[in-house]
Amino acid sequence: MKKILNTLTVLFLASLCLTAQKRQPDYEAYIKKYQSIAVSEQKKYGIPASITLAQGLLESRAGKSPLATEANNHFGIKCSDWRGDTFFQNDDQKNECFRKYSNPKESYEDHSSFLAKRSRYASLFSLKSDDYKGWANGLQSTGYATSKTYASSLINLIELYQLNMLDSESSKLLASNKKKKKAVIEEKTIAEALAESSTVVSSDFGVIEEPFDHKVYKNNGVKYVLAKPGDTYKSIAREVNLPEKVLRYKNEVTDDYVLSVNEVVYLGAKKSKAAKNVPATHRVEAGESMHSISQTYGIKVKKLYQLNDITYGSPAVFGKVLNLK
Incomplete structure (x- = not known):
């Protein structure tokens, strides 16, 4: 009898699992x-379409939450540094302020801008646009939501509804567009490049006309x-065709850093x-900094400190020989 009950329990749990994984028409x-x-x-x-849709589904309950129906806010974005219309509802605290939009499209556009303009999410933009698992885990680790299962919830939605197919199709379209114009990209040291003129460019996020x-x-x-x-970041x-925050992150500079003529921008x-x-190795010359040396050789500043066992943030010392490898 006990064995039968155990078997029935397993079958019941399996049935629940299948029911939970069934696609919902409203989704x-x-x-x-x-x-x-x-x-x-x-x-x-470059934000995966699968991630955007999964977040929209999760945050707005497939467009049926009060925040979505009354404020067109599909991503639960709150009012920090927001000058537009607002909507108040209970969340982590009572009567919290959320952004209100004229239509859902505005919410989607602001969601992209929100991620791209904040340094806390900058590292995500170095991921491939079809790496939905990397994006999901990155959003959780950078604190987009307080839920400890946020990443797994996004991944489950993406895989259940095969949203990652949208990422692949979008990437293929980007690739085919890039083939229409081949970029002239040459392996040159900084010194060699300084002697040459300007002409062609292509970005990982699309072809520039x-x-x-x-x-x-x-x-x-x-x-x-x-x-x-006259150039700025x-x-x-x-x-x-890159968000400014991402470009600054790749070059390890602050928001107020000002470019100089002939400066390298990765x-x-x-x-x-x-x-x-x-x-x-490299011998430190007068006027050089750890950042400028890192730019010259295409090495991350933190890695340059680690290669030389120097405390991060210490200034470059004139005449010191630095390891580059």
Whole structure:
């Protein structure tokens, strides 16, 4: 009798599991309604469409939460540094302030901008736009939501409704667009590149239309451009179709850092050590900093400190020989 009961219990739990995993019509309707917006936002920012939709489903209860129906807020974004309309409801605390939008599309657009403009999420933009698991875990670890199961909830939704197919299709479209114009990208040291003129550029987030203001090179396998008179991180970010916050993060500079003429601006993440074709050491010259040296060789600043067993934040010492590998 006990064995039969155990068997029935297992079958009952299995049935519950299957029921829990069954697709819901209202969720499918939500996906169909907003998938084109999510794909469009992926093309602009590189945020996986699957992640955007899964967050929308989870945060808005498939568009049926009061926040979604009364404020068009599908992502639970609160009022910090917000100057638009507001909506109040209980959340972690009573009567909290949330952003209110004119329509759901505005909510989707603001969700992308919200992630792209905050340094806490900058590391996510170095992930591939079809790495939904990396994005899900990254959103949880950077504190987008307080739930300890936030990442797994997103991943479960994505896999149940096969939302990752949207990421792949969007990436394929981007790739086919890139093939229409091949970027001229050359492996050049900074010194070699300084002697050359500007021409063509292509970004990981899409092809940039002509005319091109900068030529793209590679140093240590990482794409970069050289700043021209009048350039800012904002203007270069616009040209290469990257969020300014992401571009600053890749170059390890603060929001108030001002570019100088001929300064290196990397379009990708720097490496842990220097390239094979450069010397293994560098003697610090007058006026150099650990950051400027890291830019010269395409090495992350933190890694440069670690390679030399120097306390992070210590200034570069004139005449000191630094290990680059």
